[in-house]
Amino acid sequence: MKKAFHPKKDQQITVQTYLSEFGSRLGPDNKPRNRPNPRCPACLEPMTIYGENRPQHDQVFSHLRNENPAPCPLRNSADHKYDFLDEAPQNSETGKSLRQDFFKNWEKHWEVMRTLLHSFMDVKDFISLIHEADRTRLWNRAKLSEWEIPYIFLVRKEWPPVKNKRDGTVLRKEWIRFWFDSRVRTLEDIWIRTQGTPRIIKARYSDPERGGVPGLNHLIDTDVIEIDTNLLESHHKKPHVFVIDRLKQAFPKELAN
Known part of the structure; x- marks a missing residue:
C-alpha cells in the first residue's frame, strides 16, 4: 500500500516521508539502521518497505512476513x-x-x-x-x-x-x-x-x-x-x-x- 501509519503517531505517511525522517535501510557505514517500523492503518501491526532496494520500481508498504499474523481487514480482503x-x-x-x-x-x-x-x-x-x-x-x-x-x-x-x-x-x-x-x-x-x-x-x-x-x-x-x-x-x-x-x-x- 502507498500509505501507512507513522511509527509513533496515528497519522498517515508515504514511503518518501518515512525515508526522509528515518533514512534508508543502510546507513553511511553500510550497516542496517535501527529504524522503527511503519504500521498498518487497519491492524497497527509493523510493516516494511517493499522494493526499497529498487528505487526505480514502485516502493510500497507491506506487512511483515508472519506465520500467525494478527487479524487485518486489508490482508483478509473480501x-x-x-x-x-x-x-x-x-x-x-x-x-x-x-x-x-x-x-x-x-x-x-x-x-x-x-x-x-x-x-x-x-x-x-x-x-x-x-x-x-x-x-x-x-x-x-x-x-x-x-x-x-x-x-x-x-x-x-x-x-x-x-x-x-x-x-x-x-x-x-x-x-x-x-x-x-x-x-x-x-x-x-x-x-x-x-x-x-x-x-x-x-x-x-x-x-x-x-x-x-x-x-x-x-x-x-x-x-x-x-x-x-x-x-x-x-x-x-x-x-x-x-x-x-x-x-x-x-x-x-x-x-x-
Missing part, C-alpha cells in the same frame, strides 16, 4: 465481513424513534456516503441498505447513535465500479471497501472494544480484469477516514430530484411530508 453476534430486540421505542430521525435526516446520511464513494452512489444501493436495516432491526440496537448509521452502511457492502447503463460512461472506476480498524471484529465491538471514535479505513482497488472481487494484489491505496460525529449539524448538498423521488417511492409513509 473475507472480512461485519455482522452482529446477538439478535436485536423485536420491539423498541428507541428504535422506532431512531428510524424516524434517520428519515428526517436521510439527505445528510446520503451525502456522507455519496462523498466517501467519490461523489456517486446508486440510490438502489441506499434503499437496499435501509431495507436490510429493517430486516435486521438495526434501529433497535440499544447503543446505536444516528451519526453511526451511514458508516455502518458503508462497511456492510462491497462498492464495485459503476458505469452508466445507457452509454457506458464510467461513473466510478475503482472498487471501494470500508472497514473499521482491527479492534472491531463484529459490529458490537464498536461499543465494546473501542475507546472514543473508531477509525474507518477506506481502501481503493483496481477492478480485476478477469472479473470477480479484488484482492490484496489489486489494492491501489488506503485512507483513514475521520468519522464526522457532528454530521447531523452540518450543511449538506441537496440530492438530485431523481434520488428524492426514488426515496419517496420506496418509503411513501416515512417521507409523506
Whole structure:
C-alpha cells in the first residue's frame, strides 16, 4: 500500500516521508539502521518497505512476513465481513424513534456516503441498505447513535465500479471497501472494544480484469477516514430530484411530508 501509519503517531505517511525522517535501510557505514517500523492503518501491526532496494520500481508498504499474523481487514480482503453476534430486540421505542430521525435526516446520511464513494452512489444501493436495516432491526440496537448509521452502511457492502447503463460512461472506476480498524471484529465491538471514535479505513482497488472481487494484489491505496460525529449539524448538498423521488417511492409513509 502507498500509505501507512507513522511509527509513533496515528497519522498517515508515504514511503518518501518515512525515508526522509528515518533514512534508508543502510546507513553511511553500510550497516542496517535501527529504524522503527511503519504500521498498518487497519491492524497497527509493523510493516516494511517493499522494493526499497529498487528505487526505480514502485516502493510500497507491506506487512511483515508472519506465520500467525494478527487479524487485518486489508490482508483478509473480501473475507472480512461485519455482522452482529446477538439478535436485536423485536420491539423498541428507541428504535422506532431512531428510524424516524434517520428519515428526517436521510439527505445528510446520503451525502456522507455519496462523498466517501467519490461523489456517486446508486440510490438502489441506499434503499437496499435501509431495507436490510429493517430486516435486521438495526434501529433497535440499544447503543446505536444516528451519526453511526451511514458508516455502518458503508462497511456492510462491497462498492464495485459503476458505469452508466445507457452509454457506458464510467461513473466510478475503482472498487471501494470500508472497514473499521482491527479492534472491531463484529459490529458490537464498536461499543465494546473501542475507546472514543473508531477509525474507518477506506481502501481503493483496481477492478480485476478477469472479473470477480479484488484482492490484496489489486489494492491501489488506503485512507483513514475521520468519522464526522457532528454530521447531523452540518450543511449538506441537496440530492438530485431523481434520488428524492426514488426515496419517496420506496418509503411513501416515512417521507409523506
